[in-house]
Amino acid sequence: MKAQTTAPTxxxxxxxxxxxxxxQLLVMTVLIFAVMTALSPDKFLRYYNFESITxxxxxxxxxxxxMMIAMLTGGIDLSVVGVANLSGILAGVxxxxxxxxxxxxxxxxxxxxxxxxxxxxxxxxxxxxNGLLITRLGITPILATLGTGxxxxxLAIVLTxxxxxxxxxxxxxxxxxxxxxxxxxxxxxxxxxAALIAxxxxxxxxxxxxxxIGTNPKAALFAGLxxxxxxxxxxxxxxxxxxxxxxxxxxxxNAAKSDYGNSYLLQAVLIAVLGGTNPAGGKGSVLGITIxxxxxxxxxxxxQILRFSNHLIDFIWGGFLLLVIVINAYKNRTR
Amino acid sequence: MALLRRxxxxxxxxxxxxxxxxxxxxxxxxxLDNLFSLMRSxxxxxxxxxxxxxxxxxxxxxxxxxxxxVAAMYLTVKGMLLIGYNGVVLPLxxxxxxxxxxxxxxxxxxxxxxxxxxxxxxxxxxxxxxFLLGVVGTSMININKMPTALIDFARTDVVSxxxxxxxxxGLTAMVLIYVGLALAMHLMLRYTMIGRSAYALGGDPxxxxxxxxxLRKTIFFIYCVAGALAGFAGLLHSGMIWLANPRDFVGFExxxxxxxxxxxxxxxxxxxxxxxxxxxxxxxxMVKNSLIIMKVDTTWQLVAVGLIVIIATALSAWRDRRxxx
Numbered sequence: 001m002k003a004q005t006t007a008p009t010x011x012x013x014x015x016x017x018x019x020x021x022x023x024q025l026l027v028m029t030v031l032i033f034a035v036m037t038a039l040s041p042d043k044f045l046r047y048y049n050f051e052s053i054t055x056x057x058x059x060x061x062x063x064x065x066x067m068m069i070a071m072l073t074g075g076i077d078l079s080v081v082g083v084a085n086l087s088g089i090l091a092g093v094x095x096x097x098x099x100x101x102x103x104x105x106x107x108x109x110x111x112x113x114x115x116x117x118x119x120x121x122x123x124x125x126x127x128x129x130n131g132l133l134i135t136r137l138g139i140t141p142i143l144a145t146l147g148t149g150x151x152x153x154x155l156a157i158v159l160t161x162x163x164x165x166x167x168x169x170x171x172x173x174x175x176x177x178x179x180x181x182x183x184x185x186x187x188x189x190x191x192x193x194a195a196l197i198a199x200x201x202x203x204x205x206x207x208x209x210x211x212x213i214g215t216n217p218k219a220a221l222f223a224g225l226x227x228x229x230x231x232x233x234x235x236x237x238x239x240x241x242x243x244x245x246x247x248x249x250x251x252x253x254n255a256a257k258s259d260y261g262n263s264y265l266l267q268a269v270l271i272a273v274l275g276g277t278n279p280a281g282g283k284g285s286v287l288g289i290t291i292x293x294x295x296x297x298x299x300x301x302x303x304q305i306l307r308f309s310n311h312l313i314d315f316i317w318g319g320f321l322l323l324v325i326v327i328n329a330y331k332n333r334t335r
Numbered sequence: 336m337a338l339l340r341r342x343x344x345x346x347x348x349x350x351x352x353x354x355x356x357x358x359x360x361x362x363x364x365x366x367l368d369n370l371f372s373l374m375r376s377x378x379x380x381x382x383x384x385x386x387x388x389x390x391x392x393x394x395x396x397x398x399x400x401x402x403x404x405v406a407a408m409y410l411t412v413k414g415m416l417l418i419g420y421n422g423v424v425l426p427l428x429x430x431x432x433x434x435x436x437x438x439x440x441x442x443x444x445x446x447x448x449x450x451x452x453x454x455x456x457x458x459x460x461x462x463x464x465x466f467l468l469g470v471v472g473t474s475m476i477n478i479n480k481m482p483t484a485l486i487d488f489a490r491t492d493v494v495s496x497x498x499x500x501x502x503x504x505g506l507t508a509m510v511l512i513y514v515g516l517a518l519a520m521h522l523m524l525r526y527t528m529i530g531r532s533a534y535a536l537g538g539d540p541x542x543x544x545x546x547x548x549x550l551r552k553t554i555f556f557i558y559c560v561a562g563a564l565a566g567f568a569g570l571l572h573s574g575m576i577w578l579a580n581p582r583d584f585v586g587f588e589x590x591x592x593x594x595x596x597x598x599x600x601x602x603x604x605x606x607x608x609x610x611x612x613x614x615x616x617x618x619x620x621m622v623k624n625s626l627i628i629m630k631v632d633t634t635w636q637l638v639a640v641g642l643i644v645i646i647a648t649a650l651s652a653w654r655d656r657r658x659x660x
Binding site: 138140143153154279325 | 396444447448449450451453454455457458459460461462463464465466467468469470473589592593596602603632634635636637638639640641642643644645648649652653656
């Protein structure tokens with residue numbers, strides 16, 4: 001009885017809360033934008049700057065969405081960067097093996113499609129391994145994905161021997177560098193995937209079940225939800241998203257390497273937390289992640305324009321993460 | 336208690352089996368200088384493992400200690416060069432203090448904001464490394480500039496043997512420091528209130544609180560000790576390899592966590608022993624070294640360590656699910 005009466009009010013309240021969070025994120029984004037504009041108006045406000053952001057942020061955005069999905073059930077996925085690199089490298093190895101006399105750049109569209117299948121398949125298999133380790137063997141997500149992340153990165157090193165695989169087909173590079181109707185392809189891809197994930201999380205039984213499992217695992221169990229299968233599927237989805245990020249990354253840089261994007265792991269966690277995801281589970285939205293990633297990209301491009309070193313930017317990311325923790329703690333306290 | 340002893344026996348048994356196996360494949364394994372160098376490789380990872388053991392027992396996790404170690408090492412050596420000081424005890428104390436301070440930040444965030452330790456330590460780790468490389472410097476301090484006292488200290492041998500061809504090799508005295516710290520950790524975990532409170536916290540935080548443990552004190556203590564041990568080990572490491580590299584210890588957290596989990600510490604908290612951890616450290620170091628002796632390509636090392644983590648955590652999860660502590 002009680003559940004029936006509280007359920008609707010709860011959703012209304014969480015909606016308001018979510019909107020609050022989104023409003024705060026938007027305010028923060030505008031603030032960052034204003035400060036950076038004030039600091040170096042001539043360089044920051046150039047069209048080129050914003051255009052380059054639309055090429056760079058999708059891969060990080062996808063990794064952050066992947067991280068958020070893992071966090072929805074109270075887990076985490078530390079292997080996303082490893083999965084992304086391994087996907088790009090496996091596709092690269094395939095292209096180099098299948099390249100005809102015309103060279104890699106002119107590889108046929110069928111081979112490129114095959115490469116995409118291989119890359120996405122890698123993500124799916126990797127995610128399945130993570131999910132099975134977590135649900136069947138009962139390993140905590142942190143340690144399971146820490147271990148598998150190392151194995152994926154290790155396999156990437158074994159495949160390449162260390163150096164980068166350089167040279168991808170033109171059609172592949174289009175995914176990372178091209179333009180669709182004047183917009184960056186990665187941006188279009190990101191928008192489509194983000195919309196799809198948002199739909200899955202808020203409008204399908206799967207997404208709602210995930211939220212319920214994260215909010216109250218015991219209640220979800222008594223409600224008859226198939227927890228193990230849901231969690232397994234969520235890690236499979238996480239793996240596939242990571243491999244899409246890998247495809248875009250290798251397409252954009254025309255190369256794939258075992259240690260690309262190392263700092264993405266921290267940033268993905270930071271963006272997920274900043275975007276309103278509760279690492280203990282049950283809360284998170286694609287919209288929040290999207291705004292958070294855009295805000296951080298504006299911040300990072302501003303710092304680069306101001307000639308901060310990459311190390312210093314890492315320092316600021318770390319500090320930002322701790323700051324967000326403090327702010328979230330105070331926000332939850334007043335509620 | 337008998338149960339714990341049994342799981343250590345299992346680890347020791349596997350270790351012996353692995354040693355016999357590796358020794359059969361390559362008899363060079365049993366040579367005294369190889370064994371000595373194995374023990375030497377145990378020291379740094381072992382000291383750090385003591386801190387990680389404490390964190391894991393309390394149900395937390397720490398991925399920031401390699402960053403603290405490298406910061407303590409680099410800052411101390413840089414400071415020594417700056418003021419022209421050449422000694423051992425004070426620098427080691429300074430490095431320990433730097434690690435302790437960093438650890439206190441972890442403790443503060445974990446306790447005060449009830450944040451998942453992984454996320455906190457990811458943040459502090461990035462901050463410390465970023466600060467070190469972005470503000471302090473990126474250049475290595477080589478043997479020609481390294482303080483001689485540190486090198487001489489780390490060079491001390493307990494036993495030294497002269498080979499037929501006149502070259503000598505020995506067992507480094509640093510092993511004694513490692514064993515001493517391990518013993519102290521063992522006594523602390525077993526006989527002091529603060530040690531027991533770490534187990535209590537890892538077993539069930541709410542129960543520990545109601546039983547009257549001061550969780551604030553416990554959490555601060557745990558992360559401070561983990562940081563302090565990392566700082567100490569960091570400086571010792573630079574003395575042993577005659578080099579202070581501000582980019583050192585990258586990816587080290589996985590090796591250490593792997594070793595601790597391999598040593599039977601529960602990934603759910605509440606269980607773990609010093610002896611088991613020492614065996615786990617030895618096993619991990621041995622496997623990594625033996626990959627080289629057995630002529631396995633070094634590119635496979637990462638895969639091997641990753642698989643060890645997965646297998647060890649799977650076993651730990653399986654054991655703890657069957658016999659809830």
